Amino acid sequence: MQIRKDPISMNWVIQEDGETSWPNLNACPFCPGQEALTPQTLYSHVNNKGDWEVRVTPHLRPLYRIEGELQRSGEGVYDKMRNLGAHEVVIENPDHHLRLSHLRDENVAQVLRAFVSRITDLKKDRRFRYVSVFRNQGRLAGQEPDHPHSQITATPFIPRRVVYELRSLQRYFSLKERCLICDIIQQEMAKQVRTIEWDDEFMAFCPFASRVPYEVWVLPLQHHHAFEEDLTTWERQLHFARFLKSVLRRLETVAQDYHVTLHTVPNLNAKYERTDHWRTLLDDFHWHLELIPIRLTSSRSYFLKDVYYNSVLPERAAEELRKLNIEPLS
Numbered sequence: 088m089q090i091r092k093d094p095i096s097m098n099w100v101i102q103e104d105g106e107t108s109w110p111n112l113n114a115c116p117f118c119p120g121q122e123a124l125t126p127q128t129l130y131s132h133v134n135n136k137g138d139w140e141v142r143v144t145p146h147l148r149p150l151y152r153i154e155g156e157l158q159r160s161g162e163g164v165y166d167k168m169r170n171l172g173a174h175e176v177v178i179e180n181p182d183h184h185l186r187l188s189h190l191r192d193e194n195v196a197q198v199l200r201a202f203v204s205r206i207t208d209l210k211k212d213r214r215f216r217y218v219s220v221f222r223n224q225g226r227l228a229g230q231e232p233d234h235p236h237s238q239i240t241a242t243p244f245i246p247r248r249v250v251y252e253l254r255s256l257q258r259y260f261s262l263k264e265r266c267l268i269c270d271i272i273q274q275e276m277a278k279q280v281r282t283i284e285w286d287d288e289f290m291a292f293c294p295f296a297s298r299v300p301y302e303v304w305v306l307p308l309q310h311h312h313a314f315e316e317d318l319t320t321w322e323r324q325l326h327f328a329r330f331l332k333s334v335l336r337r338l339e340t341v342a343q344d345y346h347v348t349l350h351t352v353p354n355l356n357a358k359y360e361r362t363d364h365w366r367t368l369l370d371d372f373h374w375h376l377e378l379i380p381i382r383l384t385s386s387r388s389y390f391l392k393d394v395y396y397n398s399v400l401p402e403r404a405a406e407e408l409r410k411l412n413i414e415p416l417s
């Protein structure tokens with residue numbers, strides 16, 4: 088496998104020669120008792136009975152390999168490199184059928200704690216420019232296997248979507264000396280037309296130019312550039328767990344399948360990072376979660392060349408999600 092860069096769009100593409108399939112397993116490799124089917128345990132939370140509740144292991148079919156060097160090379164105008172990186176799986180709980188939104192608050196907080204721990208650890212590796220956390224919920228989102236899990240990747244490049252965010256947030260800051268996302272939060276909270284849920288620490292809303300019906304962003308009200316440095320106390324992890332669960336359960340009333348992506352600050356320890364270029368990064372970048380639902384009924388929603396078509400007004404989507412009566416699940 089290699090990573091190729093499209094010189095026009097600046098997109099990095101993981102290029103494989105034929106798709107590798109899942110190893111032929113008789114049992115779910117993420118269920119308790121099957122630990123030997125996964126390479127090794129990178130992180131775990133074990134309860135007082137000695138059983139694990141969260142477990143992180145290398146991916147069975149990794150997109151990236153951790154060993155070796157990057158071997159950047161050119162081919163005329165083209166750039167390519169080895170698929171150096173890390174690809175891990177966060178097994179969110181031992182129960183094969185219990186999805187994240189239905190776990191107990193404490194268990195969701197343990198999953199968040201695992202994210203914090205792994206991101207922090209991977210960012211110590213100076214070869215990696217970015218650490219992504221994402222979650223594919225449901226078959227339409229590409230979830231495989233069914234056992235509830237999230238994925239973490241560490242890459243020698245910054246994903247294009249994040250590069251665009253970094254650029255526009257930096258540009259806005261250089262003009263106004265304010266964080267654009269803080270300004271968006273303030274405006275949305277004042278208008279209350281696209282907000283879904285909020286408390287004194289977090290808020291969720293449908294973005295003004297939502298890419299798909301019921302797109303939702305979840306973010307901290309107080310400015311913070313890094314998820315892994317913001318959610319360090321158990322209290323805050325538990326608070327965010329409770330908040331996130333409620334938002335996910337709202338979303339699940341309109342879409343069973345969705346993607347969750349965490350956008351946190353790039354790796355500031357990375358080898359070639361020009362720190363000068365990112366002088367204002369801590370002030371201009373604001374971490375957030377993006378929730379992208381996939382609905383069968385939204386077949387008219389498509390994107391072509393990155394222009395999206397969305398048939399549900401974000402104001403209407405937010406109103407629907409806000410009005411839902413979600414009973415707290417502890």
Ligand SMILES: [Zn+2]
Pocket residue numbers: 115116117118182183234
């Ligand atoms: Zn399982």
Ligand SMILES: [Zn+2]
Pocket residue numbers: 266267268269270309310311370371372373
């Ligand atoms: Zn901010």
Ligand SMILES: [Zn+2]
Pocket residue numbers: 252350375377
């Ligand atoms: Zn983002």
